[in-house]
Amino acid sequence: MKFSDPYTKEELIDSVQRIKTNFETVIQNMPDTDFFKRPETGWSPAENFQHIIKVTRLLSLSFSAPKFLASLVFGEVTNSAPRIHQVADVYLDALKKGQNSGPFTPSKESIEGDSPKRKLELLSDWNKSWDKYGLAVKDWNEEQLDKILMPHPFLGKIPAREMYMIGILHPIHHLEIVAKRLGKEWNYF
Numbered sequence: 001m002k003f004s005d006p007y008t009k010e011e012l013i014d015s016v017q018r019i020k021t022n023f024e025t026v027i028q029n030m031p032d033t034d035f036f037k038r039p040e041t042g043w044s045p046a047e048n049f050q051h052i053i054k055v056t057r058l059l060s061l062s063f064s065a066p067k068f069l070a071s072l073v074f075g076e077v078t079n080s081a082p083r084i085h086q087v088a089d090v091y092l093d094a095l096k097k098g099q100n101s102g103p104f105t106p107s108k109e110s111i112e113g114d115s116p117k118r119k120l121e122l123l124s125d126w127n128k129s130w131d132k133y134g135l136a137v138k139d140w141n142e143e144q145l146d147k148i149l150m151p152h153p154f155l156g157k158i159p160a161r162e163m164y165m166i167g168i169l170h171p172i173h174h175l176e177i178v179a180k181r182l183g184k185e186w187n188y189f
Contacts, residue, residue, distance in 0.1 A: 005083060005085065006084060006168070007083060007084065007161075008142065009137055009140065009142060009145060011140075012137065012161075012164055012165065012168065013134050013137065013138075015168055016102060016109070016130060016133055016134040016167075016168060017130075017134055019130070019163060019168060019171060019172070019173070020127065020130035020131070020134070022186065022187065023129065023171060023175060024123060026175065026186055027045070027049060027122070027123060027126070028123065029118075030045060030182075032111060032116060032119060033111060034182060035115075035119060036109050036110060036111035036115055036118075037111070038108075038109075039181055042177070043086075043106060044109055045178045045182075046106075046109035046118070046119070047106040047108070047109050048106070048174040048175070048177065048178055049056055049122050049126065049174075050106035050107065050109065050122060050125075051105070051106045051174065052126075052170065052171040052174055053122070053125045053126055053129045054104045055104050055167075055169075055170055056129040056130060056132075056133050056167060056171070057129050057132070058104075059133060059136070059163070059164075059167040060129065060132040060133045060135075060136045061142070061162070062150060063136035063137055063160070063163075064136065067140070067144055067148055070148050070149070070150060070160075071147075071148050071149075073168050074148070074149040074150060074151055074157050075149045075157060076147045076148055076149060077146075077147060077149060077159055078147070079146075080146045080159075080161075081145065081159040081160075081161035081162040081165070082162065084165045084168070084169070085144070085188070087162050087165045087166060087169065088165075090155065090167050091155065091166055091169055091173075092169075092173065094127065094155060095110075095173060096152055118134055123154040133167060136164070137160075137164055138189075140160065144160065144162075145159065145160045145161035145164070146159055146161055147159070147160075148160045150163040152166065
């Protein structure tokens with residue numbers, strides 16, 4: 001994965017905006033036949049995109065819960081969250097071991113029907129979900145991001161800053177899979 005090292009709240013939010021714009025450009029420029037084509041195993045780019053949108057919506061929602069409640073329910077830590085490269089190492093290693101997508105498994109997408117319209121719908125959903133994710137930490141301060149724990153489905157309780165970083169890494173992981181299948185290389189942020 002190629003990415004910078006965002007850490008502060010503002011750097012993380014800026015990264016979300018760059019990812020949103022860069023991914024939108026990648027998808028807009030991808031021919032519909034590539035976007036909806038299902039590989040022998042795994043998901044099509046459209047299905048990966050749909051999955052990312054579902055997960056991003058939930059992540060945005062998780063940051064909207066009252067911080068005091070999250071602190072009471074999940075606890076707090078005193079050390080700072082790791083840097084994004086460290087988070088990426090742990091997160092990607094966990095993904096390599098295989099994780100079930102559960103309710104975030106995408107619906108099957110097809111080139112049949114009105115594929116340009118469906119692609120535009122997915123791009124609209126993408127923009128809405130990432131606009132919300134960019135704003136998800138606006139009411140959080142740096143100390144709260146490092147201190148308040150949040151539950152991750154397979155990493156356990158992690159600091160809010162780390163959870164936000166995973167929200168950034170998650171689409172990169174999926175679009176790297178798509179890029180590899182298509183023989184492409186994209187810059188993310």
